[in-house]
Every structure is written in structure tokens, then in C-alpha cells.
Amino acid sequence: MPRRKLSEYRAKNLVNHAIGEDYVGWSILDLDDLKKVDGYDSYVVKVDQAVKGRFKKGLVLLNVEHKDLKSSAKQLMNEGYNSLLVEPYVEHVDQSERYLALHHGRDGFTVAYSRNGGVNVEQNPHSIEYFRLGDDFDWDNLATVTNIEVDKLQALVKLFKDNHFASLEINPYVADRRSLNVLDVAVEIDDAGQYFTRAWNETDIRSPRKLSGSEEQIHVLNDNSPASFSLSVLNPNGSIFLLLSGGGASIVIADEVYNQGLGDELANYGEYSGNPNTEETYIYTKELIKLIIDSKAPKKVLFIGGAVANFTDIAKTFAGIIAALDDQAAALKKQHLKVFVRRGGPNQEIGLAKIKQALEGHGILGGVYGPDVSISDALGFALKELKDEEKW
Structure with missing residues (x-):
């Protein structure tokens, strides 16, 4: 699965909790969030959006007085960023900065350390x-x-293992035998790990780029629904689009795309779960269709898939999907799109029959399958369609 970065706010909470140190910081997603910042004479204000080299890019503002927090936040947001971190400003000598990183590979875990921490560590x-x-x-x-x-070092390794980290970098930190002051943290995770840990979730993941309009809309949808929705654009000009239900199935499907050597063609990743209603699945599908139409790939497949649901009403959720497909049927046919479906669960017969009828009517049917066909086989049919030059 793709490696993605946690927000520094979440990473610092996790790291400091693991090593038994207190942490004070505020995640700022809009200017109103600044109202909760208080209690210190000066602050650090920085972009918290997985951007490398923030300090050299002017995206870290030091020693900011409380009265200047709003103007400092506006300055960074005007650069196109929508996730900031505010912390108390800690005075220290640059020469005391250290670097520590933990990585996991085929040969196991490796710790990297330098006494020359800070922004220039890569130059040394x-x-x-x-x-x-x-x-x-x-x-x-x-x-x-x-x-x-020793106990703090071992706690960091345990944190790494327990929460599906791919890498952990603390740069810089200032330490003595009494305390460990973590000034900057970067954590990469395997995003499939969100289904196996409660320490972080999709809302903690950050992207260095500004979210697309569709991603923003799905964030809003997720925030205002008891169901769960996520959408990440991986390749705007990809040819393989996924409309998935349920985290377990999502992992299997995305992994299989990569295993087939088509990872670079994967346009998006995400899922819906929690028995969303018809209107919600309509909104979700509508945003995904925008991505399909905007992609410059000459041929495309959409895979609508999931495991056999226990509670999600297949007919109800498919009604929203069908309505969104109906709205853009002519445009989708021009995209040389074929749609493949594999799903099961309550009211599956009705849902599968209706979506097959709709896809046939619009001339974009690839195949519709129930639980008698495995997810991997159904996906294989879709990928074969994409590879078959004679059909395009």
C-alpha cells in the first residue's frame, strides 16, 4: 500500500505519549481554531502538511507573539496550505540539536543517529x-x-511496530538524561494500517499538495455523516478508478492492482462504509465521476467492489451510484469507460440487477458479479479489459 505521512500534530502526540513526555500543541485547520491557543509568551507557527524543507521555504515562523498568531496563520494559509501547527516556542542552542530516525526493511529495524541534527542534516x-x-x-x-x-528508545520501537509506521524521523530533538524535547517529527505510515490501529486514522494523514475539489467535498461529506467516506487522488490521469466499500476489501483490491504491475495507473484510493444512505453514495460517486472525466487516460475502467456486507443495504447504496452514473452517462461513454461490479450483502439481487440494467443501457457495462465470484477474479476481469488493446 502507498506510504503516506501523518500530521506532525498527531505524530508528536503519539511520540511524546510513548516516551512519557508532555506535549502542548494545537492543530489549526481554520482561523477560528486559534481561539484555543493560550498560555505562552511566544509560539512557533508552521505548515503541517507533509512538506519537506519547511524551514528553508519560509513555512516555519518562530517566536511569534500571541497578538500576531492570526496574521502569521493567514500568511501561511495564503500560500495555499490549510493545515497548520502552533506550539510554544522553545529556546535552545542550535548546536544541541540531534537527529534520530527509525526505519524498517527486509533486514529488520535500523536506527540512524547524528549529533548534527536540524535543517542541514542531509548535507552531512x-x-x-x-x-x-x-x-x-x-x-x-x-x-x-x-x-x-533505554526505556524511551524501546518505547519508540514499540510505537513503530504497534501502529504500522513505515518510518519515524525525529529531527531535531534536544535531550539530556532527564528529559527528551522533540522539536520536529515526521512519520510515514502504510495507509492500510488504519484498519488495524486506533492511534491514527484517515483524518490524520496529510498531503503536501492542496486537496482537489473532489477530495475536499468528500472530507466535508465524511465530517457530516455517521457513515465513513475517504478519497485520495493518486494519479489525476490514471486509468483505473475504484469505488470501494469496506476497508478490508479496499486493501485487497488496491494491493492486487499493484501486484499486476498497474500501480501507476491507479487513479484513486478510498472507500465508503457504515451503511451510507442513497444521497450520500450519490454525492460520493458524483465526485469520483468528476475525476474520471478529468483524467486524460485514453481508456478507463471503474471497479465498484466490496466484500459481502453484513449491514450495508446494497440496493440502497447502489441506487445512489446508479443516479450519479445516469447523470453523466453520455460523458462517461465518451471516456471509453467500462464498469465492473462485484458486491454482496442485504438486497444484493435487487442492487446488482438494477446496476447491470443501468450499465447496459448506457453502453458502459464491463461485468456485474455477486459473491459467487471472488473479488480478485472480478478485478482481474477489469484489468484484463484495460490491457486488451483489441477492445479499444
Whole structure:
């Protein structure tokens, strides 16, 4: 699954909780959020949107007085960013900044450390030491080198393992044997991990780019519904579009696309769950159709899929999907689009029959399958359609 970045706000909460340190910070998504910021003489205001090199790009504002918080936030938001982090400003000497990173690969876990932390650490690669963790690893030596207590180092490794991190970078930190002050954290996660941890979720993931209009609309939909909706654009000009229900099925389907060597063609990832109503699935599908029409790919497939639902009414959710397809039927046919469906659950016979009728009527039917066909097989039919040059 794709690696994605957590907000620094969520990452710092998780890291500080794991090592037993207090954390004070405020996630700012609009200017009204600044009303909750109080209690300190000066602050740091920075973009919290997975942007590399923020300091050098002028996206970190230091020593900001309380009266200037609003103007500082506006300055960064006017650059096109919509997620900020405000923290108390901590005075420290640059020479005390250290770098620590944890990565996991085929050979296991590796810790990287440099006593030359901060914004220029990448310019001093020779200063980075690497420690491969193993059964007989010398934790006391690493504690001496990094100036971080053994129990805190081990807590960071446990946090990494328990919450499906792909990488953890603390740069910089300032430490003595009494405290560990984490000044900047970057955490990459495997986004499929959200279905296996409660420590973070889709709302904690950040993108360095500004969200597309469709992504923004789905965020609004999710925030105002008891059901769950997510949508991420991976490739605006992709040829494979997914309209998925349920996290488990979503993981299987997206993984299979990558396994077939078509990961670069995957236009989007996301899902709906929690038994949404007809209007909600109409809105969700409408936004996905906008992405299909805007894509410059010469041929396209839409895979509408999911496992066998326990509670989600297939006929009801499909009614919303069908209505959105009806609205743009002519435009979708011009896109050389074929739609493949695999679903099961309450009222599946009605739902599958109606969506097949609609797709046939619009000339965009690829195939409609029930639980008697596996998700992988149904997806395979869709990918084969995309690869078959003679059909286009």
C-alpha cells in the first residue's frame, strides 16, 4: 500500500505519549481554531502538511507573539496550505540539536543517529551513524550515543511496530538524561494500517499538495455523516478508478492492482462504509465521476467492489451510484469507460440487477458479479479489459 505521512500534530502526540513526555500543541485547520491557543509568551507557527524543507521555504515562523498568531496563520494559509501547527516556542542552542530516525526493511529495524541534527542534516551524511537492531543489540550503547534513555528508545520501537509506521524521523530533538524535547517529527505510515490501529486514522494523514475539489467535498461529506467516506487522488490521469466499500476489501483490491504491475495507473484510493444512505453514495460517486472525466487516460475502467456486507443495504447504496452514473452517462461513454461490479450483502439481487440494467443501457457495462465470484477474479476481469488493446 502507498506510504503516506501523518500530521506532525498527531505524530508528536503519539511520540511524546510513548516516551512519557508532555506535549502542548494545537492543530489549526481554520482561523477560528486559534481561539484555543493560550498560555505562552511566544509560539512557533508552521505548515503541517507533509512538506519537506519547511524551514528553508519560509513555512516555519518562530517566536511569534500571541497578538500576531492570526496574521502569521493567514500568511501561511495564503500560500495555499490549510493545515497548520502552533506550539510554544522553545529556546535552545542550535548546536544541541540531534537527529534520530527509525526505519524498517527486509533486514529488520535500523536506527540512524547524528549529533548534527536540524535543517542541514542531509548535507552531512557522513555524520549519520547506523545501528541495526537485533536480539543481542546493545541498548545501553545506543542510549549513551543518543543521550536518550533505554526505556524511551524501546518505547519508540514499540510505537513503530504497534501502529504500522513505515518510518519515524525525529529531527531535531534536544535531550539530556532527564528529559527528551522533540522539536520536529515526521512519520510515514502504510495507509492500510488504519484498519488495524486506533492511534491514527484517515483524518490524520496529510498531503503536501492542496486537496482537489473532489477530495475536499468528500472530507466535508465524511465530517457530516455517521457513515465513513475517504478519497485520495493518486494519479489525476490514471486509468483505473475504484469505488470501494469496506476497508478490508479496499486493501485487497488496491494491493492486487499493484501486484499486476498497474500501480501507476491507479487513479484513486478510498472507500465508503457504515451503511451510507442513497444521497450520500450519490454525492460520493458524483465526485469520483468528476475525476474520471478529468483524467486524460485514453481508456478507463471503474471497479465498484466490496466484500459481502453484513449491514450495508446494497440496493440502497447502489441506487445512489446508479443516479450519479445516469447523470453523466453520455460523458462517461465518451471516456471509453467500462464498469465492473462485484458486491454482496442485504438486497444484493435487487442492487446488482438494477446496476447491470443501468450499465447496459448506457453502453458502459464491463461485468456485474455477486459473491459467487471472488473479488480478485472480478478485478482481474477489469484489468484484463484495460490491457486488451483489441477492445479499444
